[in-house]
Amino acid sequence: xxxxxxxxxxxxxxxxxxxxxxxxxxxxxxxxxxxxxxxxxxxxxxxxxxxxxxxxxxxxxxxxxxxxxxxxxxxxxxxxxxxxxxxxxxxxxxxxxxxxxxxxxxxxx
Numbered sequence: 001x002x003x004x005x006x007x008x009x010x011x012x013x014x015x016x017x018x019x020x021x022x023x024x025x026x027x028x029x030x031x032x033x034x035x036x037x038x039x040x041x042x043x044x045x046x047x048x049x050x051x052x053x054x055x056x057x058x059x060x061x062x063x064x065x066x067x068x069x070x071x072x073x074x075x076x077x078x079x080x081x082x083x084x085x086x087x088x089x090x091x092x093x094x095x096x097x098x099x100x101x102x103x104x105x106x107x108x109x
Contacts, residue, residue, distance in 0.1 A: 018058075019058030023055050029074070033072070037051055046060075050064060051068075
């Protein structure tokens with residue numbers, strides 16, 4: 001018998017993996033711009049140890065990531081985060097107007 005839960009979990013990207021993927025993309029872009037880690041840290045105003053840890057682990061404060069994106073001229077990518085909702089059905093589109101008028105989420109969810 002096939003365990004569907006195990007199949008689904010193989011395809012999911014964990015938060016840690018996603019952070020490492022972003023760090024790798026930043027590293028590649030930094031190298032394309034012919035910047036050292038020290039140069040990136042200086043230009044972005046991010047502590048060098050913080051920057052090195054980011055490239056190694058993917059962990060960084062969001063503010064520091066925005067500073068790095070600015071140096072890489074990638075702030076449009078940051079600005080697009082969470083900007084567009086994906087709809088699964090026409091009912092989702094219709095109901096989106098109701099959701100957009102809410103100021104808070106429902107309790108107990």
